[in-house]
Amino acid sequence: MKHSKLAILVSTALFASAGAYASDGNEATVSQSGDGNVTTVTQQVNSADNVATVDQMGTTNTATVTQANTDFSTADISQDGTLNIGSITQRVNTDTALATIDSTGNSNQADIVQEVNNGANAQATIMQVGDNNIADIDQINGDGATSTINQNSSGDNATIYNHWSDFADATINQNGGIGNNALIDQEASDGADATITQTGDNNTGNIFQETEVYAYNATSDTTVAVLTQEGSGNTGNVDQTGKDNNTDVYQMGNGNDATVEQSGASNMADVDQLGNGDTADVKQFGENGQAYVMQMGNTNNTATVSQYNFNNTAYVDQTGSEHGATVTQYDNDNVANVDQEGSNNSTAVMQSGSSAGMGNLATVMQVGSDDVSSVTQLGELNQAFIDQGSNSFGNNINVMQEGSGNYVGAASDLGDTNSITVNQTGTGNMVTGNANANNWYGNDIGAGTYGADNVVMIDQLGTGNLAYADSADNSSVVDIDQDGVGNEAVAESWLGTDNEIYVSQTGSDNFADVYVSGVGLNTVSVMQTDMNNNAVVNTLGSNNSVMITQGM
Template sequence: MKKVILSIIAACAITTTFAQNSASLNQSGTSNNSNSAQVGRFQTVNVTQDGTSNVNTNQQFSHYTQQTNVTQTGLTNTANTYQNADAGPSNFITVNQNGTGAGGNKALVDQSDFLTINSQATVLQSGQNLKSTIVQHYAINDVAITDQTGASNNATITQGNGSQGSTNSYAYIQQYSVFGPQDATISQLGDNNNAQIYQSNNAGPNNVATVTQNGNNNIGFLDQSDFSTVSTTGSINQVGNNNTAYLQQRGGGPFTSGSSASIAQNGNSNYANLTQYGGANNQAVIGQTGDFNVVTGVSGSSGLQIGANNLLTVTQSSLAGGPGQYAQVQQLGSGNIGTINQTGN
């Protein structure tokens, strides 16, 4: 058994000597812990920890170039980064965490896939109990960024998976709030998807935002950034090609809460823009199936609701071969119910 162990150690030493791996570590403070493992060529790790009880784990098991840079300051931060399964070349991970409370922050970035190439993942967190997860599998030229401050916020980005890849996609989650929790999730498959979620300006607590895109050239934008946006749910689901959806929910006064909005588009060239501005408990659902469906509204605002307890439903279904449908909706006041249902060409 000792001979086997010594053989493994010798093999690792030879690999480190000739495979041109590079690792740099700088720790100051108390009870910091860092563990890095490298196999392959031109792997680079830079770790700087300054604070108390920070934990870092890096794995780079690939014959292609990878780079990871982790900086942690403050209290009880945990960073786990993985670039395995012969991923690369030219994948890059950056983690920058500052723990301001005993709860600490957690970051997980995984680029472990043979077809993850030239992708970038960045985690920026300052606060306590913040959690960021970025998974890039079968991701080519993808960029994913989570940017969080405050407390108890959760951000998750997934680009590609083992069955379908993601190419030239961009995903960004920003959550700036001290009132957490906030929860944001982006999942993208296909090509050239662009999804951005903002839950900032001390919004919350208990806001939930989700963007799911499967297809090509989809753009999803969701903004629940208002001091008075509380316990609000926003969702965008796009399947197909060239879909564009914007969803914004903003509070009009103190303690605005309980609103929900959902946009689901299945087909090609669908466009939807929803804005809920004002009181509490507004409910909006927009569903489009087919080709070239459009929902818009006054002054460019689609599905505009101002007030409280409004209910808006727009359903459009059109098969290929027709020009599609067009819907314009505006509700002002409280207790309004609006329904538009269009089927056919």
């Protein structure tokens, strides 16, 4: 039997004289069962407390509700079936507008538009159960508006758009499915909040917040973005423009990807990932920013933080093996902290100040074997602290500083076959004498190792530089090379046999101080060219060898 199509048009036109409502408290209720039905409800023109309710069961049905210039308006559409379309539009002074669409079935579409002075309590809610559904909420010029989309299957798409809606609160929940997409776009909406929660695999979540201190506070935007994904193969992206904005990204599962980009001052980004093969990328383009990345998983996580202005701080904390951390900071007064616990991890920190930039700080802590740490600093008054913890084997530390007044403290504790390499170019650089240095023998040791077959190499080019290096145990090497005037090299070797210390100084007014205490068979070589140089060598033990060469 064929069902005839039924089209229903309900129109309530309310006209009022100035200062008085013509008609209030209107209600329109439509119930349809069947396929291909169309319902249109229109309530408008200076009326209050209007209610529109549409209930449809079947496929390819369409329900449209329009409420314009009607205070305290409520619209509710319920659809059960497939390929249905529900649409609610509330516009122009619809104070405390309330719009709800509830659909069950596959391939349905729901749209809510609230625009132009919708009042501080406007609410829009879409609930969908089924696969391949589409939900869209647009709120324009609705300060304090609230929007929520709940979807509970696979292949769904949800979008919330806020424009000129300060303090707007947007939430998308997609649970229990795969291949879902969620987007929240908040434009010119100071103080807005955006939250996306996705459970399942291969989902994508995007939050865009573009604010420029348009309205309520001339010095701050304070938007907040929270993105939570539980499952594997998910992608999360947050893009914020403005000041004093916050981002929190939480991902639990394997093979997830998180990207945060913030433009403006005093922004904060926090990315937490629990799983393997995860990737986190944070970019901040303003000053006074803070970036936190924590990755806890067994293997193959990657964290990248890039900060492009001054006085920024980056923290990376990784637990597990074969992780990689990269921090790049441009300009001055930036701080980078990397903490890795596990084996085969790598860290790369690059800090470069502007022509007037100075005072960057890099701290790297690694516990495990076969770890690599690389720090590059360009500018003045930079500091680098690298500590590779106890029982670490096969680790490498590389530090390069170019500028003046820089400091390096590097240590590899209680492990074998480790290496430390420091290269400094400039005036008044030090590998020693900073209270924050951390290694086996204390704060006064610039570069130190404790274990067998370790190597410490320091190369300084410039004047007034100071290098202090230490090694302990057997078959270790300390090599200090200084080229310039008024430099000082201090080297120590403790315990064991077959240790080697080499000091080479090119230039005048240099000083070398070497101390060796061990069983024996240790070698010391000091070479000083030019004039007014001084070398002091003290050895304890048997069968040691000392060679000092001075002059051209």
